[in-house]
Amino acid sequence: MKHLLRNFLPVISFLFFVTTAYGQAGIPNGDFESWPPGNFDNPEHWDSPNETTQGFPFFLTTVEKTTDSHSGEYAAQLTSGSILGEVIPGLLTLGELVLDEQNPEESEFIGIPFSERPASLEGFYKYMPQEEDFGVIGVLLSRYNLELNAKDTIAFGFFQFDGQDEDFASFSVLLDYLSFAEPDSMNVVILSSASPEMQSGSRLIIDDLSLGYSGVPVVDLGDDVFICPGEEHVFDLEYIEDHTYTWFDLETGEVLSEEPQLVVDREGVFQAVVQNPQGLPGFDTVQVFMHDAPEVFEMTGGGEYSQDEEGVAVGLSGSQTGVNYFLYRDEQTLVGEKEGTGEALSFGLQTEGVYTAEALDNETACMVWMEGQAEVVLLTFAQDPEKTEVTLFPNPATTVFNISGLPPGEKIHLHMKSLDGSLVFSEIIYPAAEGIWTSPDLSALPPGHYLLVMHLGNGKQFSGKIILSSR
Numbered sequence: 001m002k003h004l005l006r007n008f009l010p011v012i013s014f015l016f017f018v019t020t021a022y023g024q025a026g027i028p029n030g031d032f033e034s035w036p037p038g039n040f041d042n043p044e045h046w047d048s049p050n051e052t053t054q055g056f057p058f059f060l061t062t063v064e065k066t067t068d069s070h071s072g073e074y075a076a077q078l079t080s081g082s083i084l085g086e087v088i089p090g091l092l093t094l095g096e097l098v099l100d101e102q103n104p105e106e107s108e109f110i111g112i113p114f115s116e117r118p119a120s121l122e123g124f125y126k127y128m129p130q131e132e133d134f135g136v137i138g139v140l141l142s143r144y145n146l147e148l149n150a151k152d153t154i155a156f157g158f159f160q161f162d163g164q165d166e167d168f169a170s171f172s173v174l175l176d177y178l179s180f181a182e183p184d185s186m187n188v189v190i191l192s193s194a195s196p197e198m199q200s201g202s203r204l205i206i207d208d209l210s211l212g213y214s215g216v217p218v219v220d221l222g223d224d225v226f227i228c229p230g231e232e233h234v235f236d237l238e239y240i241e242d243h244t245y246t247w248f249d250l251e252t253g254e255v256l257s258e259e260p261q262l263v264v265d266r267e268g269v270f271q272a273v274v275q276n277p278q279g280l281p282g283f284d285t286v287q288v289f290m291h292d293a294p295e296v297f298e299m300t301g302g303g304e305y306s307q308d309e310e311g312v313a314v315g316l317s318g319s320q321t322g323v324n325y326f327l328y329r330d331e332q333t334l335v336g337e338k339e340g341t342g343e344a345l346s347f348g349l350q351t352e353g354v355y356t357a358e359a360l361d362n363e364t365a366c367m368v369w370m371e372g373q374a375e376v377v378l379l380t381f382a383q384d385p386e387k388t389e390v391t392l393f394p395n396p397a398t399t400v401f402n403i404s405g406l407p408p409g410e411k412i413h414l415h416m417k418s419l420d421g422s423l424v425f426s427e428i429i430y431p432a433a434e435g436i437w438t439s440p441d442l443s444a445l446p447p448g449h450y451l452l453v454m455h456l457g458n459g460k461q462f463s464g465k466i467i468l469s470s471r
Helices: 002-006 008-013
Strands: 063-066 075-079 081-083 086-088 091-094 096-098 108-110 120-128 135-145 150-161 165-174 185-191 203-212 225-227 233-236 244-249 254-257 261-264 268-275 281-290 299-301 303-306 312-316 323-329 333-339 345-350 353-361 367-369 374-379 391-393 402-404 412-418 423-429 448-456 461-468
Touching: 075 091, 075 185, 091 096, 108 185, 120 135, 120 150, 135 165, 165 203, 185 203, 254 261, 261 268, 299 353, 299 374, 303 312, 312 374, 323 345, 333 345, 345 353, 374 461, 391 461
Parallel strands: 225 281, 303 374
Antiparallel strands: 063 075, 075 203, 081 086, 091 185, 096 108, 120 165, 120 203, 135 150, 135 185, 150 165, 233 261, 244 254, 244 268, 268 281, 299 312, 312 345, 323 333, 323 353, 353 367, 353 374, 391 402, 412 423, 412 448, 448 461
């Protein structure tokens, strides 16, 4: 026993290397009103060395209830004593104290399961020290590390009881957080003597322990988020002055942003940490999932039609069930809608214009544009009555050709296509004062027949064919 007493202080130095046992959230019996009989004068849910020191031949009790309370009927009184010249501090620990008499440094201070992140431990005390002695109270939040088979410290805090306080005074143990991880256990340890020269007779009364949450930033990212390919989701936290913001990719550990906002365009697990000026963090985690986009199919159909025809068919090379397809003319005007069948789709005959299609997944609301476009051309090689006849020359041409008879200075959309529908070039032209426009050098194009289509701003169209001959 004497060996144990001499090594009691080293045990205290190891008191925060703990393992989790039983318990409940919060501080059970923090008001010290429950003192079950047959519990070695210990309050319920708390433990002390009384079981070891009360027996023969020492008969020393260092923790007991007292009616000198801050509120209610009882409080906990810790009194440092002496056995065989060794000072034994009054010690009270939340959970269970398992003393190893042969190897005191292996003794365990077992806390309670706990997963919250309080800002402080609050309470009331009286302290009557002997000489220059002082007492302490400490709190530790930890989490078991399966890889290291040990506890990781999440947060800790200490408060030192100094001087004579014969009337109840309040104290607050501010927690210093070292990790953004969620704790899984909590320990509270109280000592009536902790100075290098502990003194027998130092007495500490503790009552009404509670956890404080004032100042803890509240972070709420909401439910998990689902986004569509090509889309972004903006997480926007409330800005609070003098607070710091950190966004983490929990899969890589990368810091993504130090602003209140985070823009996400991919899958992942993301955590937001907000710290107040004292460094106390609040945090929340959210997972972002990516929906599958509708399958992309090719636009089909298109081509030329004459004034005595209704138009040209436009469609898609395939479709999916559960997906709706929308047909647009000139990317703006919605002209058709079809439900996917799992087969190729036709939107029917369409008049002159450039057609594109967009797919909407009815379940995920994800949208995607189909590939390519279908161009429908009305063949109306017409003559403006106020102008001369539109003429292509030379025709056939070798490198360049000219167009005459165009409205001078008007904006004209000109497209040149091969007979298989491939677009050779497309540009906006402004004919000279003489109504003439000259093409760029076309010597790189293979010889053959090409279709020219011109759209004027007044709705008039001109079209014709140009032949490129061998050089």
